Amino acid sequence: MTEAQTVPAGLDAEKVGRWIDQKFGVSEVSYSVLSVGRSNLTYTVDVGGEPRWVLRRPPLGHQGGSAHNVAREGRIMAALGSTQVPVPNVLEIVDDPAVMEVPFVFMDHCPGFPLNTPEEWALIPAENRRATAFGMVDTLAAIHRVDIDAAGLGDLRRPGNLVERQLRRWLGQFENITQRDIPVIREVHDVLVERMPKADDVVTGIAHGDFKPNNMIFAPDGTINAVVDWELTAIGDVFTDLGYFVAMFETPQQYTNIWVPGQDDGFPATQELIAHYEEQTGTRAQNVNYYAAFALWKLACIREGVYTRMINGQMGDLAFNAEETGEGVEGLARQALTMLDSDLHS
Template identity: 65%
Template sequence: MTQTPAGFDAQSIGRWIEQRFGIDDFDVEVMSIGRSNLTFTITVDGSPRWVLRRPPLGHEGGSAHNVAREGRIMAALSDSAVPVPNVLEIVDDAEVLDVPFVFMDHCPGFAINTAEDWARIPDGPGPDDKRSCAFGMIDTLAAIHAVDIDEVGLADLRRPGGLIERQLRRWLGQVEQIAMRETPMIHEVHDVLLKSMPDPAGSPVGIAHGDFKPNNLIFSDSGSVNAVVDWELTAVGEVLTDLGYFIAMLTVPEEYTSIWVPTVEDGFPATDELIARYQEVSGHEVHDVGYYSAFAMWKLACIREGVYTRLATGKMGDLDLDPEVAGAGVEELAQQALTLLEQA
């Protein structure tokens, strides 16, 4: 085995893998995606075999990093219409690792992180082309929102009150708890979002993924969705928050998201087409998209502030990222959210 990255105890995890799967020779590398929970690819005989996901080093920040919860959600959705990785085991044993982790099969395919990734999807027109791929993302989002949480055993994810109200309180609280910098715009936009919040009673409720975007999906070479990953921000509440987030991520500058997203010029449908597709497939009446997109940008600003803090304090494993670069754009994202709210 080659030198292992921080956060992966090769000796104890290796012993567990050997006992569980009978394999004692493997390599480990940090996956290139993800800025929160740490995700490792385990390769056997030169091919990716498994994925291990664990909390960040120096775990802080509440349930957002509860990987056991994330693993349980994926396992619960395994028999639903939502494509998810195959969870093999959720391990909470200090003798194996000092924090819980999720151990799953490696899902074949690729995420869309760059223009080169998007170029792997065939050009249209046709059933397996870029527009079909984009609409497939929307269909997958609608499938998540159609899940009966009681039927799949996730009823305990329900919480009192609306999702927006809970998350406004939660994300502001986390920023105030861990932030190392002054963040006046985050506080200002929080107050506007709270004051102009849509009535949650008028919104469809279900599982909201919380971070649904192209680089949190695994695609086949034809562009179909093989799996939805990164369920750490999942909650039960107003599902239109996911649609607003997806649309917002298509417009936020790349330097503030650390990912590339396709545009209309790249063969991606226009926003109104995406909304129409979602409304058709889900059966939900879409409203207040501007507000939900503004909320998404504000939440992204909060997330980037948290990423900055964890990088600056060395709690992101071996990810070689400049904290100032990774944490840039917090005030700008909050300002964009405020502009959307003023236009809504």
């Protein structure tokens, strides 16, 4: 790259460029921040002004922990490459301090666009939009149908219940990172513990952990080219994904800061999405309101981490509104309480 080009924070252009030249024989590249994801940092690597590769690394100031373990995330995507789940093509998982001080994943650039705005949704022909919505559910079902051991991911299993572990984990992470007093986080946690579904109602599989429209890359016709952001993936109750997915469509955007299409935009009703999931998986989705509430509470904890990194200057060049992010934390927690008493699915 030339001296005039600006390198985003978190990259050493000389070291990374030398590695790319050695591995792929390309000496002239440029870098830009990819506007997908608010935790692990993601960059495009352009060649001749066109995106060729994507590089993904932990946040600036990362001190460890599986939530930002990009090597683990890269391994999951690589393992799913041979399944029916659409994922980016992982080229290398690099853990070499001579190239970068933290591990990173290097993958082919996946063409297409996520759904972050009404304008992006409008890129999909109106007559294809219902099929696109159901295609998202088909993709979720494909994730949940993966044979964990055949994919080589059996060692990701952990003892005990996924929801129970995550309630404990995210509360601990929230309390470790927050610099504010937000009592409703503990209040929702305690209700979720009290109302946890019975073991007989749990269906175990790969749970993506952050399955929503802006974590998918769409082709112009509305088909899904790839699911991205696998950093929160775990083996456990797959209804956590379903609850999270439908919660995005049941929660006001002011709480999530995530735009999703609604029925006025040609999107099916929540009940239709759940029914389609049941048809594709052959299971009956139970306790969907609980899982939706759990998803919103977890999102509140995650957003507090993002907010803290923002105000501490650890999010690189990503231009997000810290005040809006901070305000959404309590709103999400209170929406979770509302969701617990809702009737998403009979």
